[in-house]
Amino acid sequence: MERKTAFISGASRGIGEAIAITLSKEYNVIINYAHSEEGARAVLAQCDPEGHHKMIQCDISDGEQVKAMLEEIVKEYGHLDVVVNNAGITKDNLLLRMSDADFDDVIRVNLKGTYNCIRHVARIMMKQKSGAIVNMASVVGLCGNMGQANYAASKGGVIALTKSCAKELASRGIRVNAVAPGFIATAMTDKLADSVKESALASIPMKKFGAVQDVANVVKFLCSEDSTYITGQVIAVDGGMVM
Secondary structure, eight states, X not given: OOOEEEEETTOSSHHHHHHHHHHTTTEEEEEEESSOHHHHHHHHHHSOTTSOOEEEEOOXXXXXXXXXXXXXXXXXXXXXXXXXXXXXXXXXXXXXXXXXXXXXXXXXXXXXXXXXXXXXXXXXXXXXXXXEEEEEOOTHHHHXXXXXXXXXXXXXXXXXXXXXXXXXXXXXXXXXXXXXXXXEEXXXXXXXXXXXXXXXXXXXXXXXXXXXXXXXXXXXXXXXXXXXTOXXXXXXXXXXXXX
């Protein structure tokens, strides 16, 4: 049986890496990266050898680049069944210290980038009359966070975008859902001060940080045949931080 094809943006490290490796066991995966070619190659090397996987550079905040990239993927693979919009950046600061550039950059990548990918893959999936789109939100988009006005705004936007697109595309056989991770242990969070980690743990009812695989498992479910009657939903993977 021919494998389906999955595209994952921002897949050269962290949560995106875990998603790519997990999906590679059942899908042909396209590993997108903006800057870290070395990281993307490392992820590609860990993908299931039975699939036809590749890496592709693209700045997802550029709509024309996204359009050309997706057309290239469909030309090579014949179809595109899953899109995981995972790429994102942070530029944290308190509101009164935040620059316009830092606010705009986070919105441009996290929200506009997700919009670009949905907009251009929608036409492809509508022709197929099928497809699953999973957007990476955050619990910060649900409840806000000090020092992250730009990030919270971008992820809150992703949640609203998810629900709007789910309503528009449902009748065409396309499902659109979002995953909202809480405090997930990554190389980036490992560098945080112990006091910050302790404060975060205190807000988590399960009293532990999540793993990237926890997020990847939910994404896999939302892409699969096990979730064919689920759309427009936001699933928090947060140990109970936001209930």
